[in-house]
Amino acid sequence: MPPYVVKDKCDGCKGKEEPLCEQICIGDLMTLDMNTGKAYCRSLRDCWDCMSCTKICPKGAIEQRIPYQLGYHGAKLIPMMGTDSITWTCVDINGKVERFTYRTRNKK
Amino acid sequence: MKIGIYLCTCEGEIEKVIDIDSLVKEASGWSGITDVHKDAFLCSEDGIRKIRKDVESSGLERVLIAACSPFFKMEEFSDLGLNKYLVERVNIREQCSRAHRNDPENATKKTKAMLRIFLEKAKYSQPLQPLQLPSLRSALVIGGGVAGINASIDIAETGNEVFLIEKNPFLGGKVAGFHKYFPRMCPPSCGLELMFSKIKSNPNVHVLTSSEIDTISGSPCNFEIFIKTSPRHIDMDKCVLCGKCLEVCPHNAIVYPEGFSYPCIPAINKGLCAVDCNKCVAVCPVDAIDLDEEGKATNIKVGAIVLATGWEPFDPTPLAEFGYGRLENVVTNIEFEKISKEKKISFEEPKKVAFIQCVGSRDERHLPYCSDVCCMVSIKQALFLKEVNPDNEVYIFYNDIRTPGEYEELYQKARRRGTIFIKGIPSELKQDEPQKINFSVFDTVAGKRLDITTDMVVLATGIKPSQGTIDLKEKIGIVLNKNNFVESHIQCYPQDTQRNAVFSAGCCRAPMDVSRSIESAGAAAIKTLQFFNNCTEITPDNPAVNILKCDVCKRCIEECPFKAYSFDEKGFPKSDIMKCRRCGVCMGGCPLAAISLGGLSIEQLSVMLDVFDRSYLGEDEPLILGFLCKNDAYRAVDDAALKGITYPPNFFGIMVPCAGAVNGAIIAKAISTGIDGVLIAGCPDNQCHYIHGSTLAKARLTDISNKLKEMYLEPERVRFISIGRDDPEKFADSIEEYVEELKKMGRNPLRL
Numbered sequence: 001m002p003p004y005v006v007k008d009k010c011d012g013c014k015g016k017e018e019p020l021c022e023q024i025c026i027g028d029l030m031t032l033d034m035n036t037g038k039a040y041c042r043s044l045r046d047c048w049d050c051m052s053c054t055k056i057c058p059k060g061a062i063e064q065r066i067p068y069q070l071g072y073h074g075a076k077l078i079p080m081m082g083t084d085s086i087t088w089t090c091v092d093i094n095g096k097v098e099r100f101t102y103r104t105r106n107k108k
Numbered sequence: 109m110k111i112g113i114y115l116c117t118c119e120g121e122i123e124k125v126i127d128i129d130s131l132v133k134e135a136s137g138w139s140g141i142t143d144v145h146k147d148a149f150l151c152s153e154d155g156i157r158k159i160r161k162d163v164e165s166s167g168l169e170r171v172l173i174a175a176c177s178p179f180f181k182m183e184e185f186s187d188l189g190l191n192k193y194l195v196e197r198v199n200i201r202e203q204c205s206r207a208h209r210n211d212p213e214n215a216t217k218k219t220k221a222m223l224r225i226f227l228e229k230a231k232y233s234q235p236l237q238p239l240q241l242p243s244l245r246s247a248l249v250i251g252g253g254v255a256g257i258n259a260s261i262d263i264a265e266t267g268n269e270v271f272l273i274e275k276n277p278f279l280g281g282k283v284a285g286f287h288k289y290f291p292r293m294c295p296p297s298c299g300l301e302l303m304f305s306k307i308k309s310n311p312n313v314h315v316l317t318s319s320e321i322d323t324i325s326g327s328p329c330n331f332e333i334f335i336k337t338s339p340r341h342i343d344m345d346k347c348v349l350c351g352k353c354l355e356v357c358p359h360n361a362i363v364y365p366e367g368f369s370y371p372c373i374p375a376i377n378k379g380l381c382a383v384d385c386n387k388c389v390a391v392c393p394v395d396a397i398d399l400d401e402e403g404k405a406t407n408i409k410v411g412a413i414v415l416a417t418g419w420e421p422f423d424p425t426p427l428a429e430f431g432y433g434r435l436e437n438v439v440t441n442i443e444f445e446k447i448s449k450e451k452k453i454s455f456e457e458p459k460k461v462a463f464i465q466c467v468g469s470r471d472e473r474h475l476p477y478c479s480d481v482c483c484m485v486s487i488k489q490a491l492f493l494k495e496v497n498p499d500n501e502v503y504i505f506y507n508d509i510r511t512p513g514e515y516e517e518l519y520q521k522a523r524r525r526g527t528i529f530i531k532g533i534p535s536e537l538k539q540d541e542p543q544k545i546n547f548s549v550f551d552t553v554a555g556k557r558l559d560i561t562t563d564m565v566v567l568a569t570g571i572k573p574s575q576g577t578i579d580l581k582e583k584i585g586i587v588l589n590k591n592n593f594v595e596s597h598i599q600c601y602p603q604d605t606q607r608n609a610v611f612s613a614g615c616c617r618a619p620m621d622v623s624r625s626i627e628s629a630g631a632a633a634i635k636t637l638q639f640f641n642n643c644t645e646i647t648p649d650n651p652a653v654n655i656l657k658c659d660v661c662k663r664c665i666e667e668c669p670f671k672a673y674s675f676d677e678k679g680f681p682k683s684d685i686m687k688c689r690r691c692g693v694c695m696g697g698c699p700l701a702a703i704s705l706g707g708l709s710i711e712q713l714s715v716m717l718d719v720f721d722r723s724y725l726g727e728d729e730p731l732i733l734g735f736l737c738k739n740d741a742y743r744a745v746d747d748a749a750l751k752g753i754t755y756p757p758n759f760f761g762i763m764v765p766c767a768g769a770v771n772g773a774i775i776a777k778a779i780s781t782g783i784d785g786v787l788i789a790g791c792p793d794n795q796c797h798y799i800h801g802s803t804l805a806k807a808r809l810t811d812i813s814n815k816l817k818e819m820y821l822e823p824e825r826v827r828f829i830s831i832g833r834d835d836p837e838k839f840a841d842s843i844e845e846y847v848e849e850l851k852k853m854g855r856n857p858l859r860l
Contacts, residue, residue: 009811014666020699023659058663058699058772060815078818082777083701083714087858089819097820099858101780 002044002065003030003053009061012037021053021062055079055086109231112143112168113223114159116150116175118201125205127216135223140231142166150175151184163189170230174198174223177746178763191235193648193707198226199746203761206749214725214757221724221760228719232712236648239685243329243411243609243643245269247636250321251576253281255614255625255632256416257303262633263414264312268640271333271408272307273316275576277340277363277375279304281418282442284369287449289622290488291518297368299622304370317371322405324584328609328686329411329643339401341376346396349373353388353397362388411643412609412636415586415594416629417576419615422468422475422569430467430567431537435545437564438537441485444566448492453564455492458499460562462545463490464534465506469570477591479570479619483510486568487522494525502527503560505534505549530558537565571619585671586610593618603632606670606799608687611635643686649706650688651695655680657702664694664703667768669799691798692769696805701773708764713774716762722782722859725758730784730850732843734761735770739797741789741831741839748836755840756847759787766790767828768801775812775826782859784850785825789839792830802830822853 003021012032013019019039021030029041030053039061041047054062066075076091087101113135117123128146135144143162147155150173162168171194173185178197188195200219208215245268249256252274260272272279283289283296307313322334342353353374354364361380365372376388378399389397421442424432431438439447441463447453463486468474486504493500504527511519523529534549541561548559573592580586587595587606594612596602603611613632614625653664655678664681665673672687673694683694695703701710722731736742742763748755764770767790775786788809790802806828813823827846831839 009814013661014663018661020659020661023661056659056699058661058697059811060818063818076818078815080776080780080815080819081773082780083710083773085777085780087776087780087819089821091820099819101858 002047002067003041003051004063004065005039005041006061006063007036007038009059010038010057011059011061012039013058020056020058024052024056026050026052051077051079055081109140109170110142110166110168111140111170111172111227111230112145112159112162112166113141113172113174113227114150115144115146115200116155116173117146117148118176119148122175122201122205125209125212125215126200126219127212131216131220131223134220138224138227141227142168151181156184156188160189169194170233171195172198172223172226172230174200174219177202179743179746191237193236194230194233196226196230196233198222199761202746202749204757206752207745207754208757210754211757217724218757218760221721224719224721225716228715229712232709232715234706236706239646239648240644241329241646241685243640244409245640246271246408246410247412247414248273248331248333248408248410249414249416250580251281251416251418251614251616252276252279252315252317253416253418253614253625254283254300254303254622255418255616255629256281256414257300257307258626258629259414259416259613259633259636260313261303261306261310262630263636264310265306266633266637267312268637269312269314271314271316271410273319273321273335275318275320277318278365278369278371279307279315279317280369283622284366285442285446285449287445288488288492290484291515293488293491297366300370301368304368307370315371316406318375321580321583324413326409327684328607328639330686331410331413331609332407333410334405334407337404337406339378339403340373341378341397341399341401342374343396343398344371344373346394347373348394348396350393352391352393356387356391358382358385358387412611412639413584414629414632414636415577415580415605415610415612415616416614416632417580417616418574419571419619420574422479422572424467424567424569426474427468429536430464430565431539431545432567435537435539435565436543437545438567439564440567440569441482441489442569444489448489455496455500458497458501459493459564460501460503461490461493461564461566462503462505462534462547462560462562463566463568465504465509465568466533467567467569470507475570475572475591477570477619478510480510481619481621482568482570484515484518484621486566487511487518487527489566490522490527491518491525494522494527498526501562503562504529506531507533534560571615573616577616584610603628603635608670608689609639646685647690647706649690649708650685651683651690651692651703651705653681653683654702654704657700658698659700659702661699663697663699667693667697667800667804669693669801689798691766691801692764693766693798693801693804696766696769696771696801696808698771701771705765705769708769710771710774713762713771714777717774717777717781717783720760720783729758730847730853730855732759732785732787732846732850733778733783734759734787734789735764735767736761736831737767737790737801738763738765740791740795740833741767744831744833744836744839745789747834748840751836753836753840755843758847758850759843766796766798766801767805768796768798770805770808772808772812775809779816779821779825779856780858782856784853784856784859785827785846787826787842787846788828789831790828792832795832821857824849825853825856 078089080087260270319337326332490502534547540546589595611632613629676682796802809828817823
């Protein structure tokens with residue numbers, strides 16, 4: 001699921017060289033475009049859909065585009081990070097909304 | 109863990125609404141609770157004594173005081189026999205029994221929920237110890253004008269060391285060059301001489317002239333200042349002030365002191381010398397001149413800094429209509445001081461002089477503000493002209509004459525002596541006749557146009573912040589306002605700046621006359637001394653970065669309103685204990701919730717939400733979790749109770765240092781565990797005590813609202829309101845509205 005950065009919301013993590021999405025991406029795919037000051041995914045095809053970038057973005061500026069095989073247009077997966085939980089909102093292609101909250105095992 | 113809960117009935121008042129007895133019974137059954145007591149007058153000597161006895165005999169490790177607002181009776185509850193960070197105040201009076209006096213059943217239920225939550229918070233509290241950090245009892249005063257000199261004297265005379273640094277070779281600033289100063293029209297040499305003698309006789313003052321600041325490092329209590337001193341080229345111990353060097357110098361390279369100057373030794377500006385001239389060296393009878401003298405670099409350590417970098421006069425050249433630089437005998441008010449002092453023009457032969465006020469001032473294109481002193485300066489100069497020869501004709505052209513307080517007397521005197529005040533600003537100044545200046549002006553009071561010819565025009569130009577002030581922005585990181593004056597909290601703390609241990613005095617802060625400058629210097633000196641005295645005990649509630657979680661995104665460094673963060677040896681952000689003002693904006697902004705304040709951690713807030721009984725009002729009532737800033741919002745909510753204003757018990761408030769201290773992960777946890785609404789209440793925009801905490805909180809909440817929208821939840825579930833200290837009605841109305849809206853929205857679907 002390639003990440004899509006919403007340009008209006010992204011602040012380049014205050015313009016520093018390594019925004020949070022770049023630091024956390026395990027495939028070293030997210031990076032900062034020096035011209036626009038916004039983050040982007042360097043190679044959409046290589047993304048393994050871990051959604052770490054989506055979870056960590058402090059502005060909530062990253063959306064995951066769910067590919068045709070899994071959900072098609074309109075399908076969405078949105079994480080919301082709590083201190084020791086993640087709430088996933090899942091929207092399928094019919095627009096049905098489901099939410100799941102999981103406890104994480106990190107220290108609060 | 110041994111915990112004691114004390115419920116006060118406030119002489120029975122709280123008990124009328126809240127069923128304290130049932131709560132005592134219930135709380136006794138909670139795990140970890142050693143004692144639960146009810147008392148009618150907990151803050152009395154008897155009440156405190158009882159708590160202290162219990163702490164000692166039962167070995168209580170945490171104490172909950174369920175009574176009035178934590179802003180009341182702070183002194184009484186300050187020493188209960190255990191570390192004050194292990195005592196939790198639960199506000200069951202202002203924010204429960206009084207706020208919900210019309211709903212006793214639900215008020216009781218809310219109190220139970222409050223006790224439960226703050227009990228959990230107390231379990232995670234740490235016994236923080238105040239830090240001991242003595243300050244160096246020395247101050248640096250930057251700028252040797254009248255403000256800097258007086259600040260130095262005031263600090264030195266109370267027994268503390270002062271370094272006074274001045275970039276010119278002499279102290280005295282702009283005032284030393286004046287002819288007279290108002291209101292008593294004395295020559296400045298009189299006052300300055302007294303000030304200089306105090307400096308000379310006080311060994312605590314170290315004066316560094318011809319010196320500028322290179323860099324400043326360190327933090328409050330312990331600054332390290334690197335100073336560059338330019339060479340004077342004249343030995344201060346040898347010079348006898350014979351004046352021979354001044355006579356022979358062909359290039360005007362020698363700056364010669366006046367009788368009252370300090371240090372009273374000339375200085376040579378080598379930049380103006382010719383190569384191989386050496387005429388001064390040859391003529392000096394005591395061999396005091398060394399043209400090869402090198403500059404010096406020194407460093408000093410001080411505890412606090414006073415900015416007294418003063419002002420510069422506004423240059424009226426851009427206002428071409430006034431002919432400054434183009435016409436002869438059009439001068440500024442500062443130049444007129446020099447002319448009258450040095451008697452360059454004799455006003456004993458009668459002349460016609462016109463003063464034009466507000467040149468470049470109160471003007472959007474140049475200085476948008478009023479420079480406070482120019483009206484008085486022109487009146488002072490007009491009185492001088494009339495004194496030298498009553499036949500001197502003096503006109504003052506003005507928009508408004510501003511002579512506040514008793515300066516009004518001088519305005520009346522100027523009028524009585526024959527100064528003509530005309531309300532109207534002249535148009536283009538021309539030279540139609542040799543050595544005269546001609547212009548027309550529309551007299552708005554008389555309603556007619558006048559054509560005037562004068563011998564001289566004095567442009568009353570204003571006060572502009574000096575380049576020295578602007579340079580300090582880079583060097584110390586001080587904050588300047590939009591007019592480049594030092595930013596201070598003008599109403600309540602005018603001598604403070606947005607940086608701890610840095611104070612300001614004189615015109616670098618705002619245009620002011622000599623007596624106000626001296627007053628402000630005294631105020632800055634007092635603040636400096638208070639700082640030295642209070643520095644020994646520092647509150648331990650400063651933020652700590654959990655380096656296991658931190659990803660070095662540097663958001664905390666960026667957002668800190670006081671620039672207190674920098675990198676430590678391991679490369680992680682660390683907050684300087686002395687620069688930090690404990691606002692918590694870093695805690696609120698950290699995307700990984702890796703920062704916690706000493707007295708309020710992310711973990712505490714998280715566990716508080718874990719035990720929050722989301723059904724305390726039953727299944728049908730929506731719940732609002734509120735974060736109230738301690739400066740305005742929390743006090744306003746307390747005030748609501750005092751004024752008899754009630755609001756629904758659906759609202760549950762938690763105090764935070766600043767609206768900006770609320771972290772998005774906590775809000776996310778609140779929503780994702782079924783709380784229906786989250787409110788952040790902060791100070792109105794330009795009133796936030798931590799500069800932009802409120803603004804940041806609003807921006808962050810907007811992001812969270814957007815996320816809720818994507819999640820197909822209602823974005824209005826989270827909201828920010830500005831509550832000023834005197835807005836309790838606004839708060840109560842907002843809550844009423846909020847509860848109604850939440851009822852329409854329905855319960856939070858994430859509610860289990």
